[in-house]
Amino acid sequence: MEIFLVGGGREAKAAHEPFVRACGGGPIVAYALDDADLDVARWESTLKDAGATDVTVVPVSPARPPQAADLQGAAGVYVAGGLTPAYHETMVAGGTEWLDAARTAGLVYGGFSAGSAIAAEQAIVGGWRTEFQQRTVDVIDSDLAEDLETLTILPGLGLVPFLVDVHAAQWGTLYRLTHAVLATGIEGWAIDEGTVLIISSDGTPTVQGIGAATHVRRTGPASTAVTVVS
Structure with a gap:
């Protein structure tokens, strides 16, 4: 399964083009959180601006989580951006039968933020x-913490074995x-x-787009090795 992980941003055409190409012109199902900020047109235009011709946005929520039937005939599945805890509740805790169907069908996965x-x-x-080291430290501006105080790591979809943070240069999430x-040691x-x-x-x-991705691995109890790829 090919995986395309976009770090967010309104100017993201170049970041979406590789995902759209990998879908081979086939239909793309985009899951977007059904909340007060839902903007179906945004996700349709984001993918169509990158070359997609057939995009279906499916609003999802804990009350209506993604379903395997949504992906019938699709070439790719795309999970949009918004409040990460709410996406986790909907896409992971709400059940992953949809992901099993995507894997079985060999769909391409695209994620945004x-x-x-x-x-x-x-x-x-x-x-x-x-x-x-036995004290509390701030790791990001509290306004960017997605309504959570403590750094929170939960079981995810399991598509990649490494941790992922987004908006790195813009929000300072590398720290x-x-x-x-x-x-975690991951x-x-x-x-x-x-x-x-x-x-x-x-x-x-590999990395494509207008910015970079930074790889971090632990080398000791309080040390890491950092590699920037652009």
Whole structure:
């Protein structure tokens, strides 16, 4: 299964084009959270601006989670952005039969912001502070913490084995990701807006778009190695 993880951003045409090409011109089903901020036209135009011709936006919520039947005949499945804890509740905790169907059908997966974060085996869903070396430290501005105080990592979709954080350069989430890597020992990627981290079917990562993605791995109890890929 090819995986395309976009770091967010309104100017994201270049980041979406590789996903759309991988779908081979086939239909794309886009899941978007059905809340007060739902903008169906935004997600349709985002994908069509990148070359898609057949896009169906399916609003989802805990009351109406994604269903396997939604993906009948699709070439790709796309999970949009918004409040990450709400996407996690809907797309992961709400049941993953839809994902089983996508895997079985060999669909291409595209995630945007929240849709990228929850793709991980262990998903960073929000939070702005954590415990480090027996004290509490701030890891991001509290206004960007997605309504969570403590750095929160929950089981995700399991599409990739590493942690994912998004809006890296724009929100400063690389620092939060670094603490998540130190806490869990799991490597991670922080993805800039307008940028896509592509994971091929053999697990090879590449980066395209207007920004960069930063790989972080733990090298000791309080140290990491950081590699920027653009």
